[in-house]
Amino acid sequence: MGVFRFSTDAIGTCVVRLQNIVAGSRYRIEVATTGATIADGVAASTTEDVTIDRYASGDAKNDLKIKIRRSSSAPKYQPFETQAQAAAGTVLVWVSQVLDTIVS
Amino acid sequence: MAYVNFTTLTDWQYDASTKKLKHNTGSTRITVNALYSEIMDEFDNAGQMDDSIPMSAQTPTEYTLVNGWTFDSDSDPGYLYGGSIVVQKATTDRDVWANFYTLGTIESDGVVYWLQNGSLVAAHPGYTSGHIDQLIKVRSGGSLIDSGNVTAYLRNRASGNADLYDNFTGTATATGGRNPIPLASAPDTNDDGSDVSAYTCTLGFAGYTEDVDGDGTAESYAVKVDGQGSYTALQCYRWLKWQCRRENSSDVGNGTQGRFYRYANASYAEVKQSPFGSFAGGKFFGARGVLLTNITDSNNRQLIDSSGASKIPPTTVSITVSGVAVGDRVLVARDDGAGAIDKAQFTLAGAHSAATTVTVNEALGNDIPDSGALRMGDSQFTYTGIVRGSKQFTGVSPALTGSGGAELYQPYIDAVASGTSMSKSFVYAADFDIIARIRKKGIQPFENTATVTSAGAAVSAIRTTDTIVS
Numbered sequence: 001m002g003v004f005r006f007s008t009d010a011i012g013t014c015v016v017r018l019q020n021i022v023a024g025s026r027y028r029i030e031v032a033t034t035g036a037t038i039a040d041g042v043a044a045s046t047t048e049d050v051t052i053d054r055y056a057s058g059d060a061k062n063d064l065k066i067k068i069r070r071s072s073s074a075p076k077y078q079p080f081e082t083q084a085q086a087a088a089g090t091v092l093v094w095v096s097q098v099l100d101t102i103v104s
Numbered sequence: 105m106a107y108v109n110f111t112t113l114t115d116w117q118y119d120a121s122t123k124k125l126k127h128n129t130g131s132t133r134i135t136v137n138a139l140y141s142e143i144m145d146e147f148d149n150a151g152q153m154d155d156s157i158p159m160s161a162q163t164p165t166e167y168t169l170v171n172g173w174t175f176d177s178d179s180d181p182g183y184l185y186g187g188s189i190v191v192q193k194a195t196t197d198r199d200v201w202a203n204f205y206t207l208g209t210i211e212s213d214g215v216v217y218w219l220q221n222g223s224l225v226a227a228h229p230g231y232t233s234g235h236i237d238q239l240i241k242v243r244s245g246g247s248l249i250d251s252g253n254v255t256a257y258l259r260n261r262a263s264g265n266a267d268l269y270d271n272f273t274g275t276a277t278a279t280g281g282r283n284p285i286p287l288a289s290a291p292d293t294n295d296d297g298s299d300v301s302a303y304t305c306t307l308g309f310a311g312y313t314e315d316v317d318g319d320g321t322a323e324s325y326a327v328k329v330d331g332q333g334s335y336t337a338l339q340c341y342r343w344l345k346w347q348c349r350r351e352n353s354s355d356v357g358n359g360t361q362g363r364f365y366r367y368a369n370a371s372y373a374e375v376k377q378s379p380f381g382s383f384a385g386g387k388f389f390g391a392r393g394v395l396l397t398n399i400t401d402s403n404n405r406q407l408i409d410s411s412g413a414s415k416i417p418p419t420t421v422s423i424t425v426s427g428v429a430v431g432d433r434v435l436v437a438r439d440d441g442a443g444a445i446d447k448a449q450f451t452l453a454g455a456h457s458a459a460t461t462v463t464v465n466e467a468l469g470n471d472i473p474d475s476g477a478l479r480m481g482d483s484q485f486t487y488t489g490i491v492r493g494s495k496q497f498t499g500v501s502p503a504l505t506g507s508g509g510a511e512l513y514q515p516y517i518d519a520v521a522s523g524t525s526m527s528k529s530f531v532y533a534a535d536f537d538i539i540a541r542i543r544k545k546g547i548q549p550f551e552n553t554a555t556v557t558s559a560g561a562a563v564s565a566i567r568t569t570d571t572i573v574s
Contacts, residue, residue: 026153028154040153070148071147072149076144103161
């Protein structure tokens with residue numbers, strides 16, 4: 001028996017791989033256009049895989065904004081933001097956090 | 105969402121929905137870096153990951169409120185110090201809170217106050233005295249305020265502890281910046297801070313002329329300080345400092361509050377220690393364009409006219425004859441160098457007939473009084489004016505008649521005493537000798553000599569009764 005899907009439903013999942021992220025950093029993946037939360041958490045190591053839904057090509061929900069912050073304990077970093085697009089398989093996101101030498 | 109406290113800096117709050125930061129309570133002032141650090145700590149929490157970061161740091165002392173964040177009110181930065189903040193509201197719409205801080209050696213009870221764009225800027229909450237570190241808005245809504253200039257003043261004139269004043273203007277950078285304001289103050293040994301509010305000196309701002317140096321040409325001044333013939337240079341100096349004290353918010357006469365007065369003209373050199381002029385070695389040194397006049401010790405001043413030329417008043421000295429009695433006839437005149445009165449001091453330039461203006465052949469030195477007595481032979485005259493360039497005595501009375509070359513002289517005193525002493529003031533030019541005579545039937549004639557110096561001359565008469573005359 002088939003499954004009926006709306007055109008706005010997810011068509012599968014993909015893995016967003018946050019590479020080079022500083023362990024202990026908090027990340028948040030959200031829809032770039034709306035800011036709706038897709039996933040968030042704290043990176044356990046320098047590579048963090050996050051599985052998220054994937055939508056039909058052209059769906060704005062595939063446009064991702066990724067926020068990474070770490071400023072509660074040393075070493076502290078400047079806020080980092082980037083964008084990516086959900087796609088089949090694994091989406092590699094290279095994280096390039098800059099040490100915050102001013103914060104205390 | 106409403107305002108919520110920061111986790112650690114609980115005096116401060118934020119509202120992520122309206123993107124505002126606010127000092128909510130308490131009196132503790134914190135560095136801008138501490139606020140920035142708290143914000144960064146707060147906004148990496150899970151609950152704030154969906155909020156934009158409020159602040160960024162450009163240098164350890166320069167920060168920016170970004171992503172549309174602003175302060176709740178202009179009073180909030182009063183609780184910050186140690187750095188500047190740009191509030192970037194839109195591409196060109198931004199406020200800049202520059203950081204100004206004083207440094208240097210100042211009196212601990214000195215109170216620093218700020219001037220910006222002609223108005224007093226309130227000190228930060230809790231400030232009482234000493235050095236200050238404060239954020240001041242130098243750009244509002246994208247428009248620079250007074251070219252980014254802020255002037256700090258330090259003018260303490262407390263009773264028994266008056267200081268030499270100081271002020272300094274700092275200019276904020278485009279990003280605000282942390283701007284040092286060097287100030288120095290020290291006790292003023294010439295000012296005891298005594299109450300001079302009852303002094304009746306006057307202060308005027310207009311075009312004034314006066315021949316201060318006695319060269320026959322009046323100089324121009326922009327400010328006139330009139331001692332009303334009642335006050336010394338030192339008293340006027342204190343009164344002028346009182347006019348410029350921190351507490352004086354009244355107009356001194358040129359549209360400037362006394363506490364902000366700095367100079368007669370912005371192009372003139374400033375005398376920061378005392379804006380109208382300083383005092384040292386018993387003498388008042390006027391700031392450029394300031395005329396101190398009508399004081400009781402006019403020698404104790406050195407002025408600078410509006411053109412910037414230094415003007416030193418001639419030294420006024422007196423010849424005083426004391427020990428006389430009412431009715432004594434007193435004559436004081438120049439010595440001819442041989443122990444006699446110089447009766448040929450001047451000669452008439454041509455014949456004079458019933459003349460009230462008398463022209464002589466000899467130069468009239470600065471030490472010939474502007475008014476006084478003349479003698480030609482045994483005839484006595486007075487004059488009321490002198491025109492040195494024309495070698496003329498004017499206002500001569502009675503009218504004088506004499507042939508050309510006739511000798512005459514100018515006694516410094518030639519009158520009958522009406523008290524116990526007689527005196528004549530004039531400008532000192534060089535030392536010269538005088539002869540003083542006191543005569544009256546009933547006493548033996550008295551005669552003595554003296555030398556007039558830069559301190560003047562004094563002759564004490566000895567009245568010895570003539571027991572023989574009848």
